[in-house]
Amino acid sequence: MINKVFSAKQLDEKDPLFNKAEAFSLPNDTIYLDGNSLGPLPINAEKRASEVVKEQWGEGLITSWNKHQWISLPQQVGDKIGTLVGAKQGQVICCDSISINLFKVLSAALKMHPERKVIATTRNNFPTDIYMVQGLLDLLGDEYSIRYIDENHVGAQLTDDIAVLMLTQVNFRSGLKLDMKDITEQAHNKGILTLWDLAHSAGAFPVQLDECNVDFAVGCTYKYLNGGPGAPAFIYVARRHQAAYKQPLSGWMGHSSPFSFSPDYVPDTSVKQNLCGTPGIIGMSILDAALDVFDGVSLKAIDEKSKKLQAFFIAEAKRANLLEELKVVSPPLDNRGSQIAFAHEDAYAICQAWIAQGVIADFRAPNILRVGFAPLYLSFADVEKAVSSLATIIKEKHYDQDIFKQRQSVT
Amino acid sequence: MINKVFSAKQLDEKDPLFNKAEAFSLPNDTIYLDGNSLGPLPINAEKRASEVVKEQWGEGLITSWNKHQWISLPQQVGDKIGTLVGAKQGQVICCDSISINLFKVLSAALKMHPERKVIATTRNNFPTDIYMVQGLLDLLGDEYSIRYIDENHVGAQLTDDIAVLMLTQVNFRSGLKLDMKDITEQAHNKGILTLWDLAHSAGAFPVQLDECNVDFAVGCTYKYLNGGPGAPAFIYVARRHQAAYKQPLSGWMGHSSPFSFSPDYVPDTSVKQNLCGTPGIIGMSILDAALDVFDGVSLKAIDEKSKKLQAFFIAEAKRANLLEELKVVSPPLDNRGSQIAFAHEDAYAICQAWIAQGVIADFRAPNILRVGFAPLYLSFADVEKAVSSLATIIKEKHYDQDIFKQRQSVT
Numbered sequence: 001m002i003n004k005v006f007s008a009k010q011l012d013e014k015d016p017l018f019n020k021a022e023a024f025s026l027p028n029d030t031i032y033l034d035g036n037s038l039g040p041l042p043i044n045a046e047k048r049a050s051e052v053v054k055e056q057w058g059e060g061l062i063t064s065w066n067k068h069q070w071i072s073l074p075q076q077v078g079d080k081i082g083t084l085v086g087a088k089q090g091q092v093i094c095c096d097s098i099s100i101n102l103f104k105v106l107s108a109a110l111k112m113h114p115e116r117k118v119i120a121t122t123r124n125n126f127p128t129d130i131y132m133v134q135g136l137l138d139l140l141g142d143e144y145s146i147r148y149i150d151e152n153h154v155g156a157q158l159t160d161d162i163a164v165l166m167l168t169q170v171n172f173r174s175g176l177k178l179d180m181k182d183i184t185e186q187a188h189n190k191g192i193l194t195l196w197d198l199a200h201s202a203g204a205f206p207v208q209l210d211e212c213n214v215d216f217a218v219g220c221t222y223k224y225l226n227g228g229p230g231a232p233a234f235i236y237v238a239r240r241h242q243a244a245y246k247q248p249l250s251g252w253m254g255h256s257s258p259f260s261f262s263p264d265y266v267p268d269t270s271v272k273q274n275l276c277g278t279p280g281i282i283g284m285s286i287l288d289a290a291l292d293v294f295d296g297v298s299l300k301a302i303d304e305k306s307k308k309l310q311a312f313f314i315a316e317a318k319r320a321n322l323l324e325e326l327k328v329v330s331p332p333l334d335n336r337g338s339q340i341a342f343a344h345e346d347a348y349a350i351c352q353a354w355i356a357q358g359v360i361a362d363f364r365a366p367n368i369l370r371v372g373f374a375p376l377y378l379s380f381a382d383v384e385k386a387v388s389s390l391a392t393i394i395k396e397k398h399y400d401q402d403i404f405k406q407r408q409s410v411t
Numbered sequence: 412m413i414n415k416v417f418s419a420k421q422l423d424e425k426d427p428l429f430n431k432a433e434a435f436s437l438p439n440d441t442i443y444l445d446g447n448s449l450g451p452l453p454i455n456a457e458k459r460a461s462e463v464v465k466e467q468w469g470e471g472l473i474t475s476w477n478k479h480q481w482i483s484l485p486q487q488v489g490d491k492i493g494t495l496v497g498a499k500q501g502q503v504i505c506c507d508s509i510s511i512n513l514f515k516v517l518s519a520a521l522k523m524h525p526e527r528k529v530i531a532t533t534r535n536n537f538p539t540d541i542y543m544v545q546g547l548l549d550l551l552g553d554e555y556s557i558r559y560i561d562e563n564h565v566g567a568q569l570t571d572d573i574a575v576l577m578l579t580q581v582n583f584r585s586g587l588k589l590d591m592k593d594i595t596e597q598a599h600n601k602g603i604l605t606l607w608d609l610a611h612s613a614g615a616f617p618v619q620l621d622e623c624n625v626d627f628a629v630g631c632t633y634k635y636l637n638g639g640p641g642a643p644a645f646i647y648v649a650r651r652h653q654a655a656y657k658q659p660l661s662g663w664m665g666h667s668s669p670f671s672f673s674p675d676y677v678p679d680t681s682v683k684q685n686l687c688g689t690p691g692i693i694g695m696s697i698l699d700a701a702l703d704v705f706d707g708v709s710l711k712a713i714d715e716k717s718k719k720l721q722a723f724f725i726a727e728a729k730r731a732n733l734l735e736e737l738k739v740v741s742p743p744l745d746n747r748g749s750q751i752a753f754a755h756e757d758a759y760a761i762c763q764a765w766i767a768q769g770v771i772a773d774f775r776a777p778n779i780l781r782v783g784f785a786p787l788y789l790s791f792a793d794v795e796k797a798v799s800s801l802a803t804i805i806k807e808k809h810y811d812q813d814i815f816k817q818r819q820s821v822t
Binding site: 025037046058061063096098107124127222228231250264277279280283286364 | 436438441443445448449451452456457460461464465467468469470472473474475476481507508509510511514518534535537538539541542543545546547549550551631633639640641642643644657658659660661662663664666669670671672673674675676687688689690691692693694695697766771773775776
């Protein structure tokens with residue numbers, strides 16, 4: 001048994017973010033290690049949900065589009081997100097889903113690079129990213145193709161026939177974190193436009209879109225940004241590209257003058273062109289309020305605490321002799337996002353047993369137990385309890401080994 | 412002065428839908444004639460908003476995807492909408508916005524008709540419908556074109572080079588209602604696929620998608636379906652087309668097996684293929700509850716009451732000698748949807764003055780005062796009061812004639 005250097009209690013006492021958990025409405029007796037799938041409910045967001053439904057919609061009716069500025073909400077929320085991903089004002093807008101936003105950016109980027117016909121991405125990217133490329137290319141015809149590159153040594157695989165390089169900064173399964181600055185620079189050296197998916201980045205650690213000279217980015221808001229289930233996504237178009245940018249989902253809200261009802265589409269010349277249909281105001285209002293939990297908190301502090309939580313989890317797991325059975329398949333701490341992936345042949349069953357004990361983590365096929373660390377509401381004491389519970393489950397085989405086979409036959 | 416045949420009181424007493432207004436949370440002292448822009452808040456929806464936020468998201472966290480069946484919500488809500496638009500189960504799904512859904516259907520329909528390169532629509536269609544065609548064609552290249560036809564005598568303008576005929580059943584400005592059955596049949600005689608936009612139809616009167624043999628339809632849910640600001644839209648794909656249908660916004664939720672995370676997109680063979688990214692659960696849950704106000708109500712009864720309300724409005728306006736100044740520009744009662752458009756050079760200023768008196772209607776450029784009739788919560792007494800208020804405003808010029816010029820200079 002390895003002795004602890006610091007106890008959970010000591011670590012919590014030194015934690016400058018410790019009190020932030022009060023900003024969330026978390027269920028009792030639950031340790032939540034799945035904020036990287038769906039962040040919990042911020043108390044602010046709960047209040048705003050009631051306000052937007054009862055007061056703004058119920059009382060204000062149609063007049064709330066102006067009175068409560070629903071009409072400018074996508075930009076307002078976009079700029080708030082911008083401050084969390086290193087983007088100066090006017091480059092981020094909140095709209096639609098990541099999938100749809102990828103389609104917009106990819107289409108626009110191909111138009112900006114008419115002589116190039118290749119979109120490059122990693123084969124182990126999150127499936128929807130790949131699917132959206134496949135759907136677009138199927139529509140555009142045989143002239144275009146997708147090229148799969150390996151997530152290691154991306155730079156060495158870049159060639160000057162690639163129009164767009166689409167990468168997810170943090171791999172959803174392993175947590176591998178790519179070097180945004182270096183890869184973007186190498187892509188630019190080959191004349192390639194970059195599109196970064198920030199699904200597992202935004203709100204988890206400092207992202208520097210402007211500083212890294214990124215061209216385009218998309219991201220979701222229901223993970224580390226705690227915007228709620230299926231909350232609207234966002235899109236970043238670097239200011240230098242906005243004039244040339246033209247995306248094909250040209251709905252009326254992206255028109256330069258939507259309420260003139262002119263018969264021809266004239267794209268807005270700002271990031272607002274990414275709006276398409278009428279935005280879902282209730283979901284976006286809730287997200288707007290949810291983002292306020294980041295007020296006065298630096299992403300650097302969040303990142304530092306995440307690294308400490310992760311290290312503490314690993315240390316505790318090691319102390320409990322768990323790491324022989326539960327194999328860490330994530331890269332080292334400095335090369336991964338705010339999550340750890342463990343491989344175990346019974347990962348699904350273990351995950352279910354852990355959930356039954358009040359510790360919510362996630363399973364990713366075929367054999368990954370995925371543990372997410374969201375420093376705004378997770379304490380070191382939580383981690384200690386979670387590992388202790390996991391140790392009991394694994395050591396004493398307190399789980400149903402057949403459960404995964406059952407599940408497989410259902411899906 | 413023309414005498415009334417029936418008083419508002421008498422008409423309200425005979426109205427079988429009179430008590431339905433209790434299902435809505437309507438502000439006091441407001442008469443709402445703009446339910447065709449944004450329906451009011453159903454009390455059920457308010458309850459559900461609180462439930463989905465506090466209990467399902469707040470307490471259930473990620474487990475609610477299964478526990479509260481978020482995952483099947485798009486189909487569940489789609490089928491509910493289906494019953495309101497004459498579609499048998501499994502043909503309607505709730506997702507995204509009308510604009511995005513138009514893009515899906517138009518792309519898929521062109522693929523199903525590879526030898527035809529024309530999309531036909533009316534020039535005075537709602538702008539976003541036209542814009543979405545323009546965006547798609549811009550992406551596809553010069554081979555394809557849009558052809559504008561006149562909304563009168565549509566059949567006579569149909570030729571066998573047209574792949575898809577995209578029409579909005581009720582014109583957003585004039586209220587003109589097209590003959591869905593007749594036009595669809597004439598289109599089919601020329602081998603043309605039909606795509607109907609039900610924005611101003613769904614929830615307003617009986618729509619018979621199956622019976623009219625419609626191929627595809629889209630619609631929004633924030634007007635007569637009272638789903639809330641920017642509530643998610645829907646899409647109808649006739650069962651006979653589902654096997655051949657392939658839409659390009661191929662996000663993971665439309666995959667035949669989304670959670671297998673397979674690297675290649677395999678479209679679901681049902682209407683579910685129209686799902687793209689993760690759906691906005693809060694907005695869709697609210698819509699789900701909002702639709703319950705239609706329980707036990709027939710669309711026929713709604714349509715009948717709408718016609719009576721409209722006739723009563725016109726009769727009252729005539730009694731007040733308003734119809735010389737306020738010119739009806741909508742087609743006759745049987746050829747229009749649940750709205751009346753009046754032309755007046757000061758329409759914007761009159762609309763603003765009316766709103767100040769507690770009567771909310773809508774202005775549509777350049778000179779249209781648009782009055783919507785939503786029979787679930789509008790009474791004949793409301794109509795009487797609304798016309799009386801309008802008469803005072805117009806007869807005594809109780810409005811600011813310069814207000815529109817000011818507005819023009821702002822936009």
